[in-house]
């Protein structure tokens with residue numbers, strides 16, 4: 273199995289820490305990022321491919337070059353207020369671009385895909401902590417763009433489960449992480465680091481391992 277994992281949005285706030293954790297776990301994080309909000313100097317643990325997730329040719333070439341078998345997707349537009357002012361930007365970047373991305377990955381035979389969702393998909397939660405079974409009812413275009421791609425990706429994965437022998441070619445296995453707000457100061461305290469970063473990222477690595485098929 274390839275030790276390279278493609279991290280879309282790896283130059284961002286969460287993505288840069290995912291890359292760090294992957295590197296500490298013995299993986300090579302290959303960052304795919306168009307740097308629209310990310311920072312080049314955040315990419316310290318593997319190569320940076322400066323491109324949009326919707327750039328089919330670059331995604332295909334990157335997957336081939338690094339033997340990518342698994343993807344962690346943290347790329348996206350994330351500001352609720354901006355999404356209300358400019359909803360088409362959010363449906364374009366968080367839904368249309370991601371559908372193109374998932375399609376390219378499927379064509380390339382990548383069938384392990386971890387998607388970073390958001391608690392905004394639940395709108396006003398009826399219970400806290402929010403259970404996985406809570407109905408989704410987003411209150412803004414940001415939440416809707418994430419919820420719609422979440423559903424699209426799950427349906428793509430379900431299609432693969434119905435035809436397990438052809439799943440590698442026909443669909444992409446999908447794991448969805450619902451991320452809650454994590455303020456910057458928490459990153460500076462060691463105990464909080466363990467709670468906020470190490471545990472969730474171990475979970476990410478576990479999900480990637482679980483979704484990645486053994487080498488043929």
Ligand SMILES: NC(=O)c1ccc[n+]([C@@H]2O[C@H](COP(=O)([O-])OP(=O)(O)OC[C@H]3O[C@@H](n4cnc5c(N)ncnc54)[C@H](O)[C@@H]3O)[C@@H](O)[C@H]2O)c1
Pocket residue numbers: 280281282283284285286287304305306307308309310311323324325326345346347348349350365369388389390391451452453454455
């Ligand atoms: N930060 C939080 O508290 C939080 C909470 C809930 C969910 N999330 C989710 O986690 C993910 C990462 O959030 P973040 O806080 O690190 O945001 P961020 O803005 O710091 O990182 C996003 C990264 O994606 C890149 N990007 C955006 N669109 C792209 C595209 N089309 N192609 C390639 N790269 C692109 C940006 O340049 C940036 O580096 C997002 O999907 C977000 O919805 C974050």
